[in-house]
Amino acid sequence: MANETLRAVRGMNDILPAGIGLWQHFEAVIRDWLASYGYQELRTPILEHTGLFKRAIGEVTDIVEKEMYTFVDELNGESLTLRPEGTASCVRAVVENNLLYDGGKRLWYQGPMFRHERPQKGRYRQFHQVGIEALGYAGPDMDIEHLLMTARLWKMLGLAEFVVLEINTLGGAESRASHRQKLIEWFEAHQDQLDEDSRRRLYSNPLRILDTKNPAMQDLVEAAPKLIDELDAAAMAHFDAVRQGLDAAGVAYRINPRLVRGLDYYNYTVFEWVTDKLGAQGTVCAGGRYDGLVAQLGGKPAPACGFAMGVERLLALMAESGQNPPGAVADAYVVNVGDAATRFAVLAAEALRDAGLKAVLHCGGGSFKSQMKKADASGARFAVIIGDDEAAAGEASVKPLRGEGPQQRVGLAELAGIITKE
RNA sequence: GCGGCGGUAGCUCAAUGGUAGAGUCCCAGAUUGUGAUUCUGGUUGUUGUGGGUUCGAGUCCCAUCCGUCGCCCCA
Structure with missing residues (x-):
C-alpha cells in the first residue's frame, strides 16, 4: 500500500x-x-x-x-x-x-x-x-x-x-423572519420536550428542528407554528x-x-x-x-x-439501475509482428485516422497470438494484421472481430473502405 | 464531527493462535502468422499502517489511516 x-x-x-x-x-x-x-x-x-x-x-x-x-x-x-x-x-x-x-x-x-x-x-x-x-x-x-x-x-x-x-x-424575507420568531417562542415554551440536537439549533437554525427524525418530538413539531400561516x-x-x-x-x-x-x-x-x-x-x-x-x-x-x-x-x-455504457472503443486494432511490419503499421494506422476512423496501433511487440488477444480485449471491431509478408507487399489483412465475415487482404488505399463505420 | 461494522493478490473472497490459499485477471505454451471456448504451466502479497500480548499473530489487545452503514449535513 x-x-x-x-x-x-x-x-x-x-x-x-x-x-x-x-x-x-x-x-x-x-x-x-x-x-x-x-x-x-x-x-x-x-x-x-x-x-x-x-x-x-x-x-x-x-x-x-x-x-x-x-x-x-x-x-x-x-x-x-x-x-x-x-x-x-x-x-x-x-x-x-x-x-x-x-x-x-x-x-x-x-x-x-x-x-x-x-x-x-x-x-x-x-x-x-x-x-x-x-x-x-x-x-x-x-x-x-x-x-x-x-x-x-x-x-x-x-x-x-x-x-x-x-x-x-x-x-x-418578512414571512420567514416572523415565522422564525414564532417558532423560537413556541419551542422555548416547550423546552422540556426538545432533544439535545433541537436545543442546540433553537437559536441557530430553528427551521431545522421541524426536520427532526426523533419520533418523540413528532407531536410537538406537528403543532408548531406553520410558515404557510405567515x-x-x-x-x-x-x-x-x-x-x-x-x-x-x-x-x-x-x-x-x-x-x-x-x-x-x-x-x-x-x-x-x-x-x-x-x-x-x-x-x-x-x-x-x-x-x-x-x-x-x-x-x-x-x-x-x-x-x-x-x-x-x-x-x-x-x-x-444497471446502466454501464462502455467508454470509447477503437474501430481497428493494428497488429504488427516484425521490424518491417511495425514500420509499415505506423503508416497503416495513420491512413485509418486520415479516413476518420479510430485506430489503436499495437506497441511493444509480442507474438501474433498475444497481439490478437489484445485486439479482442480492446473491444475494437476489426483487427488489422500486418506481418512482414503484408509489409513487403504494401498491404494489410483485415479480420472482423465482432461479427461474421472473411479475412481480407488489401492495399493501403482500400484499407479504410473495408472497415465500416458503426 | 459522533456511533456501529469492516480492511488478506489488480478484482471477488478463503485460512481452530501454528508453512498465507482459491477463483478471476495477467504471462507463456498446446497451435513455429490469428482473438473470444478448452487444456497445461507460471507470476502475483510488507495480511491498510504502527505498537503490544505470545515460543509463535492475518487471527487477540491498543492506536491510527481508509472504507462502509446510521446520525449530522447536503447535491
Whole structure:
C-alpha cells in the first residue's frame, strides 16, 4: 500500500477509465438537455475569496461554520476558499461582469465542489455538481421551467422511476423572519420536550428542528407554528402558479411543508428531488428561488432561481439501475509482428485516422497470438494484421472481430473502405 | 464531527493462535502468422499502517489511516 502522503486526499476520488463511460454519457446528455432549453455555460474559478461564501451562504450555516476548505495564501495573506457550491461564484461573476445589463440570463456550470465532511457513499469531500441559474426572472414561469427541466432530464437519464419531487415555499424575507420568531417562542415554551440536537439549533437554525427524525418530538413539531400561516398574498399566488404549472405539465410532486434549505439565500419556491435508493444521501437535485442574493452581493437587485445536481449521486443511481455504457472503443486494432511490419503499421494506422476512423496501433511487440488477444480485449471491431509478408507487399489483412465475415487482404488505399463505420 | 461494522493478490473472497490459499485477471505454451471456448504451466502479497500480548499473530489487545452503514449535513 502506498505511503500515506502518496495517496489521494480522503474523500477525493480518482475517476478511472473503467468507470469513465458513465460520466461521459452523463455529460453528453447534460449538454443536449441544456442546449434544448437555451442555457449558456459559465466557467468560474474553483477558488474564491472566503468572504464571498460567508456573505452568500450565511455565516451560521454548517457549510460555512465547519465544512469549508479555507486557507491563507501565504504569498499575500488573502483568505481563500475552495468553492463548496456554485451559486455564489455564479452570482459574483454575473455582478462583476454586468451580465444582466441587457436582461435576464440563463446560465449553467459544472465542476468539482469541496466540503470537509465525513465521507460516505454519495458524500465526498470533492464532489461534482451541475448547476443551473436563471437570473433576472421574477415570475413563477421560470420556477416552472426549472422543475420541468429536471423532470425531463430524469427521463433522458433513465431515472424517472427512481426519484420523486418535493416542493415547498419559504415566502418572502418578512414571512420567514416572523415565522422564525414564532417558532423560537413556541419551542422555548416547550423546552422540556426538545432533544439535545433541537436545543442546540433553537437559536441557530430553528427551521431545522421541524426536520427532526426523533419520533418523540413528532407531536410537538406537528403543532408548531406553520410558515404557510405567515405567507402574504404575493407568496401564495406565486406558489399556486408553480403548482398549476406542474399540474398542467403532468409532473407529480409532494408538498413538504418541512422542506427547508440549508443555505440562507433561498426564498419563495424550494424543491428537492429525492430517491430512496441511495441510503442516507437521498437528495440528488435541489434548488429554488433566491431573489435577494444578487443585491446582497452588490449587484443591482435582480430576482433569480436555480438548482444543482449531485453528479456522483446521479451516477450511482444510474449504475444502480444497471446502466454501464462502455467508454470509447477503437474501430481497428493494428497488429504488427516484425521490424518491417511495425514500420509499415505506423503508416497503416495513420491512413485509418486520415479516413476518420479510430485506430489503436499495437506497441511493444509480442507474438501474433498475444497481439490478437489484445485486439479482442480492446473491444475494437476489426483487427488489422500486418506481418512482414503484408509489409513487403504494401498491404494489410483485415479480420472482423465482432461479427461474421472473411479475412481480407488489401492495399493501403482500400484499407479504410473495408472497415465500416458503426 | 459522533456511533456501529469492516480492511488478506489488480478484482471477488478463503485460512481452530501454528508453512498465507482459491477463483478471476495477467504471462507463456498446446497451435513455429490469428482473438473470444478448452487444456497445461507460471507470476502475483510488507495480511491498510504502527505498537503490544505470545515460543509463535492475518487471527487477540491498543492506536491510527481508509472504507462502509446510521446520525449530522447536503447535491
